Amino acid sequence: MTELIPGESRLPRDWWKSAVVYQIYPRSFADGDGDGIGDLRGIIDRLDHLKRLGVDVVWLSPVYRSPMDDNGYDISDYQDIDPLFGTLAEMDELIAAAHARGLRVVMDLVVNHTSDEHAWFEESRSSRSSLKRDWYVWRDPRPGFLGGTPGAEPNNWGAAFSGSAWAWDEATGQYYLHLFSPKQPDLNWEHPEVREAVYAMMRWWLARGVDGFRMDVINLISKDQAYADGPVPDGGLYGDNFKAVACGPRLPEFLKEMHTEVFAGHDRPFLTVGEMPGVTVELAQEYTDAANAELDMVFQFEHVDLDSGPGGKWDVRPLHLTALKASLGRWQAGLAQRGWNSLYWDNHDQPRAVSRFGNDDPQHRVRSAKALATVLHLHRGTPYVYQGEELGMTNYPFQGIEDFEDLESVNHYHEAVAHGADPERVLAALRYKGRDNARTPMQWDASAHAGFTSGDPWIAVNPNYVDINVAAQVDDPDSVLSHYRSLIDLRHDEPTVADGDFTMLLPDDERVYAFTRAHEGTELLVVANLSDDDGVAVPVDDAQAWSEAELVSTNGPVAQGDSPITLSAWEARVYRRSNAL
Template sequence: MGGVDVTGAADRPWWSDAVGYEVYIRSFADGDGDGVGDLHGLADRLDHLAWLGIDIVWISPCYPSPRHDGGYDVADYLRAADDLGGDAALDRVIGGAHDRGMRVVLDLVPNHTSSEHPWFQRARRSRDAPERSRYLWRDGATPGPPEQGGTPPNNWVSHFGGPAWSYDRVTDQWWCHLFLPEQPDLDWSDPEVSAAFEEILESWFARGVDGFRIDVAHGLVKHPDLPDLPPATGPDRVDPAEAANPVDPAEAANPIDPDDPLDAHDQLDHRYDVNQEGVRDVYRRWRRIADRHGALLLGEVYLLDPEQLSPYLSGDGLHLAFWFGSVHTEWDAAAVRGVLRRGADVAPGHVAWIIGSHDVSRAPTRFGGGDIGRRRALALATLQFCLPGVPFVYQGDELGLEDVAVPPERADDPIVTRAGVTARSRDVCRTPMPWAPGPGLGFSGAADPSPEPWLPMGPRRDTDTVSVQREDPDSLLHRWRALVALRHSEPALVEAPVEWLTEEGPVIAFRRGPLITVANAGSVAETWAPPGQSSAWVLAFDAAGRGDGQRLTGPLELAPADAVVLRSDEHS
């Protein structure tokens, strides 16, 4: 496998030239034939990731959980869920990945626990419970239960709609939850919370885990006074998760809809409930632990203002943080160029790039669907793979998978089941991975009969499957594999600075050492000439698969959504 050296280069960390891959565990591969993906299924399919050239396997939460929110409501942080295969299966994944030269990153959820976590169960028994201080409890602004006029402590709103507070009748107080009521927020001012999570880190590192992706990494610490949030005005009226750039109203992706319960969250200025100064102190402590183990800390810091994001990536903070601008931009040259440049400027080499994840519509669907959507998605990935940082693939990106419509009666996402907002369902990007022609498209392996998968497969075709695309050298899967190989083979993609060659227009181009990456983000064919003599440039990668290794004989002829990487002989 052509990934990172297990020891890392002497002068840089092991992840610096890596390519990551997100496994949404319940939808990746079903190893026990019950229609739900699990850890044994992942272990059985590690060869696919190794063949693709993946270095980092990021696994969505696989801990015991009632799964009110896809496993991001954790009931026990120190073991793997039995229904996903338990600790033995996770050990098999870790060992199998290491044997293939890959690293394993688990998903850590430190902002909140499950309401079924023993801490919260004990905290609810009385105001004097020892675990009470581990959560955010407050008296109501107006005393009493809601049906008697009692009101929450402040005006904070949950991401899933409704107040970010729920009333506890036993103790006559309210608990805070920025997400579901079943996801009570921890109080990170309590030293026992800090100590417990440091033990969690140490425990998993001792078991061979190579790092953590940190969920809601900007949200752990709240303002100590828990003040009301002011209304957002002007460009800030759009929540960071709904805009390509929160300081540019012209790029707002979704206007506020007063009839959408989720938009109540977007109408507030979130200056007190997220991105507080103390949260970075948490990561400084974790960094000291991680560095002792040579482990990676990767933050889901959902801030689209580079000036707010960059402090998380200071020398003693997180190693990497995702840049989410690319998943909230339309296919438009100015918009794409803007989010790439802002992301590249955050903290060069410390940004994790994505075109999709388990939380957003798949890139081919966002970019128009069908062949043009798939080509645009690969073009964006090509640009990202060639910028400083670490690119991540979301399962199915390499196959060009599009969204699958999930009927409300099959929905799992609380955005649908609780808030009733079908249009924002995340289930559409979480449907099972298609592996091979046949019943269930191979998701449940050789299970006979093949069970109904937990989410519908939708209108997937045999040509969407891994096995069919692997046998076709002209398939999208092979183009993605070639892109990963390019990333591994070119030191300039790790070491060289970025020189932007186009400032406007449909062609996006930049140079890094001997390489130039070019994409046509316009709607018509474009001609673009690289610097110097055309014959000095060779096609190192062509997203369309027409001419890897060919020497240019003239200016590039770029169809819409074409992307290429050129290598100069003069810098060989």
Template sequence: MQDFLWWRDGIIYQIYPRSFLDTTGNGLGDLAGITARLDYLANLGIDAIWLSPFFPTPDADFGYDISDHVDVDPRFGSLADFDELVEASHKRGIRIILDLVLNHTSDQHPWFQESRINKTNPKHDWYLWESPSPSKGEGSGVGVPNKWQSVFGGKAWTWDQIRGQYYYHMFLNEQPDVNWRNPEVRKAQMDVLRFWLERGVDGYRLDVFNVYFKDDQLRENPGKLGRRAFERQEHIYDTDRPEMDSVLEEMRSILDEYPERYAVGETFLPTPEKIIRYNGQKKLHAAFDFEFLWSNYKPSKFLTAIQNWEKVAAEAQIWPNYVLSNHDVPRPATRYSIGEDDARAKVIMAMLLTTRGTPFLYYGEEIGMRDISLRRSEIMDPPGKKYWPFHKGRDGCRSPMQWDASENAGFSTENPWLPVHPNSEKRNVAAQQENEHSLFHFTRSLIALRKENITLLRGEFIPLKDMPRGVLAYLRKSDEETILVALNFSENMKKLILPKKSWQILFSENREDKITEDALLLFPHEVIILKAN
């Protein structure tokens, strides 16, 4: 396809590096492991891989507490390994997206270590330091500058004995927020952007980008009803400050110096208004919409999410994207209690790959990986340790990739950093590659169909009305053709009245190539894609 644009028309695949493939025997996945599996990804039909952080880190938040933004953690490899990965990926037509965490650093970062020394050092204002509130004791815990809360629980201010002030952290106290109002900080962060672009990176996923700035007066957030302390505040003053717009414009201008570069933002506490604000020709190329992540296994819920996105995309003049899974939420096979036959998994995979927008896949989603269950003593994730049993953390969706039926699922020759799922003897890449009816082959076939069909890539999305309960059906329409997608979410046969046209089958697991009737009887959990003659 001549005008194929990778971030619009392609498939983006998220890899959690420490869980993908271990080539060194330390129990952690590494960059060389990703390079070793590029042929697998190319065969699946992947156009870009988004790499979760692999930078040097003390691992308080497993890579999202970075101590050096312009290097590779030795456990994951080296800059030479990264360069090899980029070169090998590009040879296969696969782009590289980095997870860029610029709101905060590790408290072990040299910037913070210098900043905490005293109130006069060259980096004294590279972070958000504040003295205790008047008339309240230093270090008492009650003298905090305001009542802002940390996402991970507790106050967002931690007393630093060395400097004799509080520092702000929206997340863990090991993750101090940088001061984006400082021009030197801003330049340093833009230098990070350029560093990886010069090494051949094709794009960025900006982690919680809309919280870079906080209210300079530290005004209190209004209260609201909520379960946790963080949720009992309207986050007006610690997110989405006006200064954010100019930062995105500067980032976009840097990206535009390089051909076909891309930035997608993770909007913290997303709303349609925020997506519209932060996207456009001078800002981000895209922002995540997470409605699919919170939708029940009901066609009406998914349709509402799609229609909401279509409305926002039209208003903001941006391209939609859809995600069913990532490193922060339970996998869809677990969320939706999908059976071993993967029938439900095929339905939602078909929906993801036939809507109008860029699909994001999470590693292992193509083989229907499930979350692992952990005892409390096995939990690694900070929120899980803190809130167990009410919130068991995010470890479940981060287990090692299941490559084959061997010990440790072919992920590592040593004990992996998280346990391999017990089902890996049967549910793995090798087994599914041999089974033409597997979720892997289903996904691969749909990706191939999508790529060769301009209407599935960019055609208008038109939902069909008055569908039987449990059925989601829609047209994808272009000047060239009309395509009908019908998805039966239910356990029952459903009768679908077809629009008055002659139809041929583009995709089906169990039907012939023609539809001769005006109605179609859908099998339970059936996926069928038709093309109007």
């Protein structure tokens, strides 16, 4: 077994409350062998960057063996590493090297579905009498369904990557369910042998030294069987059929069983994070309540859906700061007594935060990247830093559809245009919210391909890498990278950041994001002007006293003692005072 971090068994069970997680998208992080695709060797070689940044946990997007239909989220072997990324021996080396630096390693767990090339599915589809037939969700055709022709899909459920959620298998004469790509058939979690096989695989990884799992769309593993054979008004995955496929009635049971079978009885401090699109605050309370022994925290998507219109993700609408504060404030309040928040702006499925929530024009990029970081990291919850976020990396300047690699974006473009949509309007939405924005290579230095690879990168490097890169920022005290380091240090050193109460201020202000944190006689005031306007007054109570309090974080020069507190464009400050309660 890989050597563990010394003394970790003495950590409190909720150690992750004061931790910061760094997400790596392996194919775009660092290429160690020159083939243009990031790999484990590249990650090993760059671990010192993460150590210097100060993060506590490294989360790896999938590196398992895969046909790469969905860039690794279609897994054909859970207990092997895809040759694109390296070998099991290199994975062991990475875990050991991370542990030697005090970094924990969390792997992506993708068990709502497998690849259609997984041995389980190949056996399942071999015949209707296969012993693994019921490991997946199979249905007969529904003749005349919704007035259709004989042989129609079992119901009108839609897939996340466009089209029907049902794929026809000619050999056995049935449809199988795939809530994502047809090459990603859904496992049938109602079958106890499926769950036993998943738990065995998870235990195998823990024995190799893995410190926990981020669980991909884990709330989809329980489907509501009451809906299984009928239509829903809006068949799209992110429409009305979410009530059929997400947060089903057996989800708490499955999560409790997983905890018992995989994590209980260990003295190691594991981390379990459930990605749950569509989850409500009330359900998140249940899933992350420590007393229920289900998950440590969930990823919810409410705040990153605020710029989506009635037509869904690609129906882009303006994002209003008041709506953002209302959403994040509701989650802060809802999980204040029960449960825990995950805090993030960026991940591998979202566009770059500074291009979406900030302003990536050269005049404002650095200041707005720091302001967004300040607001996020001072909330109550565990912050996640996505690779390149700590540099203020931006969206890529995509031109045509040929520039996109992501299955979701490409499928949407062709389907929308085929149905008469204006190609330029479709491209505008893809440029703004497409997942490839997050997947361009990590920008290490100003050399060819940003120091990501000595070969030809699998996806184009953002041209602004010459100015935005690690080497340019690592020793610059005014850089975005240095600001992230200081915020991470503050979380580690100031208990109020991890443990304090949260109170939202100025909820109706369209420019200022302000809140307080309070814990055992210490109070923090966080104020940020999330706009291009200068001279924005912050009308908080006791402004004079606050303006004279200790300034523990700022992203620019400050006039100490200004009252009312007045902020320039994209300015953020954190004040601290003691014995305030």
